[in-house]
C-alpha cells in the first residue's frame with residue numbers, strides 16, 4: 001500500500017510521466033560514499049514505496065549494480081544515464097554496457113554527460129550520432145545532455161535531437177561554471193519554451209545547502225520550470241524525509257533541519273598529498289575550476305567546489321576524493 005502522495009509530471013514532450021522527486025545515485029558510488037549495492041538497496045526500495053519512479057545514474061557514478069538490485073521488482077522505473085565519451089564506437093559500447101548492467105532492453109534517457117558549450121557538443125557529434133542510432137534501434141528512448149554551465153544547457157536549443165536537459169541549479173547558484181543563478185533560470189525557461197524536458201541537478205549544491213534543505217528545495221520547486229528534481233538520498237530515512245518535504249509535511253521539514261545540523265560540514269573533498277604525484281589530471285577534470293596546483297598537491301577552493309567527486313575519477317593514484 002502506498003501512503004504517500006507523490007506528484008507526477010510529464011517529462012517535456014517525451015510522453016514519459018515521472019515523479020517530481022527523482023532519486024540521484026551519484027551519492028552511492030565510488031565518487032562519493034562508496035556504498036555497496038546491498039547498502040543502498042533499502043533507500044532505493046523505500047523510494048519506490050514512496051512513489052518515486054525516476055532514477056538518475058551515469059557510467060562514471062559506478063551505480064548500475066546499485067540500481068539493478070534496488071529496482072529488481074520495479075520494471076516500470078524510468079532510468080536516465082550518461083556518458084562523457086566523444087566517439088560513436090565508445091558511446092555504443094557505453095549504451096550496451098548500461099543495458100547489460102541494468103538488465104534492461106531499453107534505457108529511457110541517455111545523456112551526453114557534462115556538455116560545456118556548443119563547441120563541446122560539436123566535438124561529440126560521433127557520440128550523438130550513435131545515440132540517434134541507438135534510439136532508432138530502440139536501445140534508448142530519448143537523448144539528453146547534462147550540464148554545469150549556461151552555455152552547455154543552451155547548446156541543446158541548437159540541436160533538435162536533444163529532448164531532455166539536466167542543468168545544475170540551486171538557491172545560491174553554486175556550481176554554475178559561467179554565470180549567475182538568474183541567467184541559468186533564463187536559459188532553463190528558454191529550454192522549457194522550446195518543449196525540452198528539464199530536470200534539476202544539485203538542488204542541495206552537493207551538500208553545501210544541507211543546513212536548510214526545505215528552503216533549498218522550495219527555491220527550485222517554486223520556479224515551476226522543472227519536470228523533476230534529482231536529489232541524492234543515502235538511506236530509507238532520508239528518502240522519507242525528502243518525500244515528506246515535497247508533500248509539505250511539517251514534521252519532515254523539522255527532521256530535515258535536524259539532519260542538516262548533524263551533517264553540516266561533514267561531507268568534504270580531501271587530497272592525500274603523500275600519495276599525489278602532481279600530475280594535474282584532477283585539475284583539468286574540474287568543471288568548476290575549484291582546483292589549482294599547490295606545493296605538494298592540488299589545493300581546493302571551497303567556495304567553488306560543489307563536492308561532485310568527478311575529480312576523484314580522474315586521479316590515477318586515488319589521491320583525491322569526497323568523503
Ligand code: SF4
Nearest residue numbers: 286305306308309311
Ligand atoms: S574539485 Fe572535485 S569535487 Fe570539487 S567541484 Fe571540482 S571536480 Fe567536483
Ligand code: SF4
Nearest residue numbers: 276277279280282315
Ligand atoms: S589527479 Fe591525483 S595524482 Fe594527479 S594531481 Fe590530482 S590528486 Fe594528484
